[in-house]
Amino acid sequence: MDLLQGLKKGNKRAAAKLITMIENRTEGYQDVLKEIHKSSGKAYVIGITGPPGAGKSTLTDKLVKEIRKQDKKVAIIAIDPTSPFSGGSILGDRIRMNDLSLDPGVFIRSMGTRGHLGGLSVATKSAIKILDVYGAEYIFVETVGVGQSEIEIVKSADTTVMVMVPGLGDDIQAIKAGIMEIGDVFVINKADRDGANRTRAEIEMMLDFSNSEFKPAVKMAVAVDGKGINDIIDEIERHKEYLIKTDKYHHNRVTSAREEIVEIIKENITDKIFNDHLISSQLAELTQKVVKREIDPYTAGFNILKSIKL
Amino acid sequence: MFEKDKLSNIENSLDEYEKVTSKLLEKRPERREDFISGSGDSIKNLYTPLDIEKIDYSESLGMPGSYPYTRGVQPNMYRGKLWTMRMYAGFATAEESNKRYKYLVEQGSSGLSVAFDLPTQIGYDSDHSLAEGEVGKVGVAIDSLKDMEVLFDGIPLDKVSTSMTINAPAGVLLAMYIAVAEKQGVSADKLRGTIQNDILKEYIARGTYIFPTEPSMRLITDIFEYCSKEVPKWNTISISGYHIREAGSTASQEVGFTLADGIAYVEAAIKAGLKVDDFAPRLSFFFNAHNDLFEEIAKYRAARRLWAKIMKDRFGAKNPKSMSLKFHTQTGGSTLTAQQPDNNIVRVAIQTLAAVLGGTQSLHTNSRDEALALPSVDSVRIALRTQQIVAHESGVTNTVDPLAGSFFVESMTDKIEAEAVKYIQKIDDLGGAPKAIDDGYIQREIMDAAYKYQKEIESNDRIIVGMNQFQIEEERPTGLLKVDLSVGENQKLKLVELRNGRDNVAVEKTLVELRKVCEGSENVMPYILDAVKTYATLGEITQVMRDVFGEYQQSVII
Amino acid sequence: MDRPIRVLVSKPGLDGHDRGAKVIARALRDAGMEVIYTGLRQTPEQIVNAAIQEDVDVIATSILSGAHGTLLPKIAELLKEQGAEDILFIGGGVIPDEDIPELIESGVKAIFTPGTPTSETVEFIVNNVRK
Numbered sequence: 001m002d003l004l005q006g007l008k009k010g011n012k013r014a015a016a017k018l019i020t021m022i023e024n025r026t027e028g029y030q031d032v033l034k035e036i037h038k039s040s041g042k043a044y045v046i047g048i049t050g051p052p053g054a055g056k057s058t059l060t061d062k063l064v065k066e067i068r069k070q071d072k073k074v075a076i077i078a079i080d081p082t083s084p085f086s087g088g089s090i091l092g093d094r095i096r097m098n099d100l101s102l103d104p105g106v107f108i109r110s111m112g113t114r115g116h117l118g119g120l121s122v123a124t125k126s127a128i129k130i131l132d133v134y135g136a137e138y139i140f141v142e143t144v145g146v147g148q149s150e151i152e153i154v155k156s157a158d159t160t161v162m163v164m165v166p167g168l169g170d171d172i173q174a175i176k177a178g179i180m181e182i183g184d185v186f187v188i189n190k191a192d193r194d195g196a197n198r199t200r201a202e203i204e205m206m207l208d209f210s211n212s213e214f215k216p217a218v219k220m221a222v223a224v225d226g227k228g229i230n231d232i233i234d235e236i237e238r239h240k241e242y243l244i245k246t247d248k249y250h251h252n253r254v255t256s257a258r259e260e261i262v263e264i265i266k267e268n269i270t271d272k273i274f275n276d277h278l279i280s281s282q283l284a285e286l287t288q289k290v291v292k293r294e295i296d297p298y299t300a301g302f303n304i305l306k307s308i309k310l
Numbered sequence: 311m312f313e314k315d316k317l318s319n320i321e322n323s324l325d326e327y328e329k330v331t332s333k334l335l336e337k338r339p340e341r342r343e344d345f346i347s348g349s350g351d352s353i354k355n356l357y358t359p360l361d362i363e364k365i366d367y368s369e370s371l372g373m374p375g376s377y378p379y380t381r382g383v384q385p386n387m388y389r390g391k392l393w394t395m396r397m398y399a400g401f402a403t404a405e406e407s408n409k410r411y412k413y414l415v416e417q418g419s420s421g422l423s424v425a426f427d428l429p430t431q432i433g434y435d436s437d438h439s440l441a442e443g444e445v446g447k448v449g450v451a452i453d454s455l456k457d458m459e460v461l462f463d464g465i466p467l468d469k470v471s472t473s474m475t476i477n478a479p480a481g482v483l484l485a486m487y488i489a490v491a492e493k494q495g496v497s498a499d500k501l502r503g504t505i506q507n508d509i510l511k512e513y514i515a516r517g518t519y520i521f522p523t524e525p526s527m528r529l530i531t532d533i534f535e536y537c538s539k540e541v542p543k544w545n546t547i548s549i550s551g552y553h554i555r556e557a558g559s560t561a562s563q564e565v566g567f568t569l570a571d572g573i574a575y576v577e578a579a580i581k582a583g584l585k586v587d588d589f590a591p592r593l594s595f596f597f598n599a600h601n602d603l604f605e606e607i608a609k610y611r612a613a614r615r616l617w618a619k620i621m622k623d624r625f626g627a628k629n630p631k632s633m634s635l636k637f638h639t640q641t642g643g644s645t646l647t648a649q650q651p652d653n654n655i656v657r658v659a660i661q662t663l664a665a666v667l668g669g670t671q672s673l674h675t676n677s678r679d680e681a682l683a684l685p686s687v688d689s690v691r692i693a694l695r696t697q698q699i700v701a702h703e704s705g706v707t708n709t710v711d712p713l714a715g716s717f718f719v720e721s722m723t724d725k726i727e728a729e730a731v732k733y734i735q736k737i738d739d740l741g742g743a744p745k746a747i748d749d750g751y752i753q754r755e756i757m758d759a760a761y762k763y764q765k766e767i768e769s770n771d772r773i774i775v776g777m778n779q780f781q782i783e784e785e786r787p788t789g790l791l792k793v794d795l796s797v798g799e800n801q802k803l804k805l806v807e808l809r810n811g812r813d814n815v816a817v818e819k820t821l822v823e824l825r826k827v828c829e830g831s832e833n834v835m836p837y838i839l840d841a842v843k844t845y846a847t848l849g850e851i852t853q854v855m856r857d858v859f860g861e862y863q864q865s866v867i868i
Numbered sequence: 869m870d871r872p873i874r875v876l877v878s879k880p881g882l883d884g885h886d887r888g889a890k891v892i893a894r895a896l897r898d899a900g901m902e903v904i905y906t907g908l909r910q911t912p913e914q915i916v917n918a919a920i921q922e923d924v925d926v927i928a929t930s931i932l933s934g935a936h937g938t939l940l941p942k943i944a945e946l947l948k949e950q951g952a953e954d955i956l957f958i959g960g961g962v963i964p965d966e967d968i969p970e971l972i973e974s975g976v977k978a979i980f981t982p983g984t985p986t987s988e989t990v991e992f993i994v995n996n997v998r999k
Contacts, residue, residue, distance in 0.1 A: 013950065016923035024871040053749065058863065088872065088897035092866040094918060095907040101914045107921050112872070112902050224522065224863055428882035428933055432909075440911065443938025444882050517884015517908050557887045644887070648962075648982040681982045683964050684934070757890055764891050768985045777983045786965035793934065864907055868890050 004035055007134055010073075012107060015134040019109055022126040033126055036133045041253070043075075043132040046236060047157030048142040049150070049182075054163040055189040057096035059223040059232075060142050064097070066229050067138055068105055075107040075136035076100075077127055079120070079143035079150065089113075093142065107131060113150075121152040122263060128156075154182055156256045158249065159239045161185045161232065164203065166195035184216055185235045191220035191228065214242050273308060282307065311367060312359050320359055331355065346772075348602030349560035350762060351725075357717035365720060370615070374710045376630070378618035380611050380723070381711040382669040383634040388707035393665075394672035395697045396473060398640065400425035400450040401684055402797045404460035407450040411465060413687070417694060421503075422465070423473040423674060425449030426483070431518040433479045433852030436801035445798035448684075449475070453805055454847045458486040459493065468496040472503035473548070473638070473672075478520035480507040481533055482851050485839040488541065504545035504594055504638070507533060510571040511550045513747045513862065515557035515756065520852060523744045525859035529834065530575060531582040534589040536835035545594040547575060548638060551613075555598035556644045558760020561609045562726045564598060566733025567743075567752050569617055573734070574743040576625055586625050590632035597670075599661035600642040606661070607713055608722035610637070610668030616727050639665035640674040646681045650776035650784060654678040655692055662700045667713055673697055683790035750867035757867060805847065812845040820844050821854050828858040872902040873997055875926040876919050878910045880943065883933035888960060892928060895986035896993070912942040919947075919955055925997045928989075931961040936971065944975030954998050960984065 003021075006014030021029050046063075048056050057078065064074050078093035091110035100106045109127065113120050124141060131139050141157060143150045154160050162183030186207070188200055200218050207216055217235055221228030243249035273279055286300040312320075345353045365371070372378055375385030384390060397419050400407045411422050426449040429441035435453050436445045445451050452458055462472075467490065476483045484505050488498050509526040512519040521529070530547065537546045551559075551568035559567065572593065579589050597613065599606055617635040621627040641661035646654045655678050665673050675693040677685030685693070701707055713719045733755075740746040747753070766772040773779045820841040827837045841851050877893045879886055886908060893903045904922050906915070919927050927947075931939065940959050947953050953975065960980035963971070968979045977996065980989055 013920050013923075013952070016921050020874075020923045086898045086900060088900045088902060090868050090893050090897050090903045090905055092868060092905045092907075094904060094922075095866045096863060098906065098910070098914060101906075101917045101921075102911070108918070109921055110904050225860060428884075428935075432882055434882075440882060440909070443935035444933060447934035448883075512884070517886060518882075519884075556885075558891075681962065683962065757894075760887055761891055761894050764895075764986065768987060774983075778985075788966050790964050790966070792964075795938070866905060866907055868893050868905060 010135045015130055018130050019127045023123050036129055040129040040132040043136050043139045045139045045157045047154040047160040048140055049154045050163030052144055054165050055223050056142050056163050057093040059163055059189055060140050061097040062223050062226050062229045066233055072137040073105050073135050074138045075131035076140045078110045081113050081144055124153045159184045159236050161187055163187045163189050165190045166193045166199045184239045186216055186218040187221050187232055189221050189223050192222050311365050312363055317363055324358055347605045348600050357721055361717050361721040378615045379634045380615040381714055383636055387710040392701050393670050394421040395419055396421040396423045396672045396674055397694055398423040398425050398674045402446040402793045404450055404457040408461055408463055421471045426476055427451045433520050435847050435849030437805050445801050446793045451801050454808055454845050455486050455489055455842050456808055458490050462490050467491040467494055468500045475506050477506050477509055477512050477518055479852050480505040481529055481835055481838050482848055485842040489843050498541045501541055502543045504548050507547040508550045510743055511553050514752050516553040519862045521859040522862045527578045531579045532833045532835055534579050535584055536833055538588050546592045548594050548596045550596040552596050552598045552640055557756050559756045560759050561605050562729035565609055565613045565726060566730035570734050570737040570743045586627050587629040587632050590627055591629060595635055595637035597637050597639050598642050599639050599665045601645055601657055601660055603660055603664050604719055606664035607668045608719055608726050611723045612727040616730055636671045638672045639670040641676045643676055643680055647777045648681040651678045653776050659696050662696050666700055666706055686791050750865045753867035816844040817846045821846060825854050828855055874902045874924040875928055876904045876924045877928045878906045878915050879908050880910050880929050880931055880939040881933055881935040882909055883931055884908055885932045889930040892986055899990045912939055912946055915943055916946040920950055926956045926993055929959045936963050940971050940976050941974035956997050
């Protein structure tokens with residue numbers, strides 16, 4: 001429990017080691033999570049998402065530098081897709097935040113998308129809690145907006161910033177259904193490139209169809225040159241005020257607490273079932289029968305369900 | 311190039327030959343399943359007239375010294391004048407480097423080539439915190455005009471041609487060179503030499519960038535413009551494939567990416583209002599020489615032909631000098647092994663042959679100990695002697711482009727050109743070299759090739775003598791040239807002295823002027839020259855530019 | 869499931885030659901490791917800060933400029949200051965043999981010189997990383 005003491009005092013090494021513990025589900029990790037839950041819930045979580053190459057890391061870097069001017073402690077969790085072939089990964093988001101690694105008020109952690117026993121979203125949410133207790137007032141979670149677990153992560157943020165680049169016409173069509181809904185602030189980065197205004201118009205048109213109470217604005221930025229950063233911060237603030245004023249802030253936290261509990265239940269049920277020897281052999285046996293067309297998969301599934309004792 | 315009926319005879323005998331060899335192979339298979347070039351391309355067992363039947367001599371080759379320059383940029387090549395033997399050197403202080411230059415000139419070196427240390431290349435004075443441990447290490451430390459005066463002391467700048475490996479702050483070092491010459495009584499229009507000034511390959515492969523792409527391109531075109539009027543004999547850029555190759559690219563990528571960079575510079579200059587024939591004759595190139603003799607020779611020939619076509623067709627150049635690709639070559643540092651370093655002498659000899667048979671205008675030969683440390687004087691001499699042996703004893707300089715017409719070399723030349731064209735098209739599709747670099751396309755292609763090469767070595771599919779085969783137990787050499795840390799301390803002291811001794815009001819005034827010009831659009835060169843002459847330091851000048859332009863952010867591509 | 873070994877691959881100093889660093893990053897990835905790549909121009913402070921926040925098991929640095937004698941001992945010293953000497957700290961690049969004992973003395977665990985197969989580096993990491 002030395003680490004927990006350290007964490008509460010704002011020790012970086014302790015925070016880092018605890019995140020590793022959660023990521024690897026080292027024995028005792030649940031006790032840690034139980035312990036820190038009480039003191040978490042203070043940080044404001046900002047999700048940064050968008051397609052690869054949109055400049056998310058650079059934008060995060062600039063946003064954080066701006067927020068640091070208010071002397072607020074900041075943490076960043078940068079999630080990088082893992083190589084689908086080797087299981088290893090190269091996490092390179094940090095490279096765009098190099099100056100931040102000398103700022104004592106900033107903590108950056110990179111996470112791969114593989115190798116999380118309980119799923120990435122569970123690990124990320126736990127890491128957020130740790131960084132919250134560590135004392136971060138703002139936590140940025142940066143991730144490519146693809147894949148179910150990443151969308152879940154982004155959904156759990158208080159404010160989500162969707163980063164787009166000009167000339168993504170078809171991509172916008174493709175992602176509008178899923179991701180457009182979760183954006184609270186829209187940014188067109190690299191806005192000095194051709195087609196920025198068109199992309200903006202397209203996004204605005206789609207947002208017009210949404211009937212949500214909060215109308216997100218579309219902001220132009222050239223993150224590399226630090227252009228448009230203050231605008232985005234103002235927009236994040238506007239969203240934050242809206243959340244607080246309408247009590248959405250509380251409401252969202254209820255939703256995500258509930259989701260978290262459900263997730264823990266689901267995960268543990270799955271673990272229990274598939275780690276059970278009897279069920280494993282029953283499953284193997286029934287699978288053979290399904291393949292031979294002796295029984296159908298529905299009957300097989302319900303047969304197994306019947307023999308489960310929780 | 312051949313008569314139809316004769317070709318069909320050849321076709322028949324080739325069929326016969328294939329039958330014979332395949333029978334032979336059944337009994338005794340060849341040493342390898344696939345024979346690959348240095349760049350990993352499959353090489354056939356035999357090349358015949360059939361491989362080059364489409365070549366039209368006048369169109370594809372032509373005479374040396376005329377379009378498309380495949381056979382060389384001068385009509386009589388080395389029969390007239392040998393290439394410039396230009397040894398890249400520079401380390402520690404200006405005093406020590408000055409001694410090395412004088413030694414090289416005495417030994418028959420015909421041009422100087424200045425290596426700067428990393429802080430100088432990235433625009434930091436020797437007392438900057440990031441310069442810690444780096445001062446004088448990979449080249450000479452230059453903080454101000456004072457150091458430059460010492461560096462060229464006793465070397466008449468109207469007699470030598472000087473190449474400076476400097477990129478992001480190229481304008482500052484060029485200004486210092488002009489100022490030193492002025493003090494020697496040599497006017498700028500008499501100066502001959504080259505600045506590397508190629509920022510795009512810094513982003514791609516070499517890493518000594520400072521400013522973002524746009525202001526960097528402006529600085530480059532400012533230099534083009536300034537030199538076309540004031541320093542007309544100066545080569546304003548050395549568009550470099552060398553480092554792209556060292557980073558692991560193939561030969562075709564070296565040509566394709568380098569010429570794509572070249573296209574970007576030409577476009578930028580035209581956009582800035584310059585006329586193509588005003589600046590293009592002063593563009594020069596810089597290529598690598600690796601061990602695969604024929605591939606390398608074909609590479610230089612392909613690059614020349616392709617550039618000529620690009621300048622003529624794409625940019626409408628009229629002046630033949632705009633179309634002829636002149637290049638410097640350096641032997642491949644990454645091909646040298648730390649194991650059995652004397653073997654490197656042989657590698658460098660092969661690479662020298664490649665560069666000369668490929669028609670280079672100047673050449674640096676690497677020293678055997680470069681995989682270990684900075685080269686010693688003895689090693690540098692051997693490297694220079696290698697060039698002299700090829701020049702005077704090998705006989706390859708007696709005639710122009712002796713390998714032309716070789717079925718293999720011509721078909722390889724065609725192939726490299728075709729592959730380079732594909733890369734250039736892809737880069738055009740992405741919006742040009744700067745965008746392709748931003749998107750990481752070029753870096754990714756190079757990295758893929760580099761990783762493939764590494765795997766070939768580790769699986770012993772590619773043999774590197776002394777490294778993965780034919781190893782011996784050996785003692786590593788001792789007594790290698792090392793730059794003392796006191797060099798950094800001395801430079802710091804000299805800076806303190808300089809700042810106390812100069813007219814700081816004048817310095818400040820020129821820096822304020824420079825800032826205004828950077829913020830506007832006027833040519834920066836005259837203002838840099840003014841600042842340099844007041845002994846403003848390199849760090850002070852680049853800091854002004856950093857403030858206005860910002861800094862480049864690397865694209866991470868692995 | 870075995871947890872992946874986390875490695876920080878970094879280039880200290882001003883040297884821009886990153887072929888070696890990138891090749892080793894790929895090789896470590898292909899060996900199933902999680903590589904955090906921080907790129908060029910890293911100060912010892914940046915490297916150690918990143919290593920601590922990322923809680924890496926290994927710091928792998930590549931340096932070809934000859935500044936190893938200054939920068940690598942500085943990294944080792946900062947690691948000691950932070951009580952993080954348990955991180956396996958290794959280096960590679962153009963480093964003369966005669967400089968190696970001093971670097972090892974300062975706290976670098978191994979130096980890999982030109983021509984070392986990546987498999988050797990992978991093996992060294994697997995065998996020497998804190999368990």
